[in-house]
Amino acid sequence: MIAIENIKEWLIANPFIWSMIKFSVILIILLLLIQILRRYLRKKISNTVVRYKTQKGIEILGYVLLTFLAITYFSGAIKDFTIVIGLFTAGLAFTLQELILSIAGSMYIFLVKVYKPGDRIEINGIKGDVIDVDSIYTTMMEIGQWVSSDNYSGRIVKLSNAFVFKGPIYNYSQDFPFIWDEFNLPIRYGSDIDLAKSIVIKIASETLSEYTANSKSQWKDVVNKYYIEDAQVDPTLAITLTDNWIQFNLRYIVDFKKRRLVKHLLNDKIRLEIENTKGEIILASSTIELIKIPELEVKLNVDQSK
Structure with missing residues (x-):
């Protein structure tokens, strides 16, 4: 009894310690209740997604x-409840700032229509549908990465909606729903350039007629919606003279999901038409031209003893 009385007197003399003990007991009870509730719902909810979100x-x-x-306990009677709520809100906003920014980002995506399911975008260096x-x-x-062109890599990427506020979105x-694409063809000097031009434009116009x-x-x-100049959507051909070839x-327009397929079709059809010209048009390759061969002086030592 004497020991209990001494403990009571000591606790009365140290109110802060007594307050901390009571707070710890309340904290432990609250944590136990949360754990019990989580275990109960984990057993009752069979759906994995719903269980995880719960x-x-x-x-x-x-x-x-x-x-x-913690705020209500250590602030006593909470005479100025507005200040306490303000501090609580500020602390909560700081702690959950990424979550709050993600929710705000989802509202921004929906209201401004930044993108929607089915769109192909690039955000934070990640490209995909x-x-x-x-x-x-x-x-x-995801598309790209270790696979060439705009093919799926097979990875599904989850990206925080907060990134809509942190950088450009393509x-x-x-x-x-169309993009411009292009590729180069090296034609050897001496080929029938006019014939080559007509073949390339003819094949491009026929193959791309639907997209155009x-x-x-x-x-x-x-053009009517944005401040932008009108652009050429028909296939165009530009010629540049280089040291090795013409x-x-x-340059042409194509559906954003069929870029690789269309480039393959154009290259294959142009190749076949060029082969059918029987040498009038020849595709070029890197060549080296020797202007002058340096003179070489060779001395032979003949064994005179033989």
């Missing part, structure tokens, strides 16, 4: 309750 929600709610409990946009993440099917399909026709009407809508540069 667990996360309870975890966040627990942090909020613990923070609020958007397959889902939720309140926190944008989910993309949208391949919004308003105008569809893109013209949509490009007019883009370089043909073919």
Whole structure:
């Protein structure tokens, strides 16, 4: 009894320690209740996605309750409740700033229509097709990386919606689902250049006729909507004279999802037409021309003893 009385007197003499003990007991009880609730819901919810989100929600709610409990407990009677709530809100915003920014980003994406599922975008250095946009993440099917051209890599990328505020977003399909592409053809000097030009333009016009026709009407809508000059959507050919060959540069418009296929078709058809010219047009390759061979002086030592 004497020991208990001594403990009581010591606690009365040290109110801060007694207050900390009571707070610790309340904290332990609250944490136990949260853990019991999480275990109960984990057993009752069979859906993996719902179970995961529920667990996360309870975890966040627990942090909020613990923070609020600490503020209310150590602030006594809370005479100035507005100040306490302000401090609590500021602390919560600082702690969950990335989450809050992600939620704000999802609202921005939806209201401003930055992108939507089905669009091909590049954001934060990651390029892919958007397959889902939720309140926190944008989910993309990645393209590129270790595979060439615009092919899927097979990886699904989840990116925080907060990144819409942190850098540029490249949208391949919004308003105008076509892109410009180009490739070079080296033609040897001495070839029939006029014939080569007619072949390239003819094949490009025939192969790309559908894309050209569809893109013209949509490009007019883009010009009317934005402050942008009108552009050439028909295939164009530019010629450059180099040291080794005459370089043909073919520029054309194509569906943003068919860039690789169309480039293959154009190259294959042009190759076949050039081969059918029977040497009138020859594709060039890197060559080395020797202007002068230096003179060599060779001395032979003949054995005179033989």
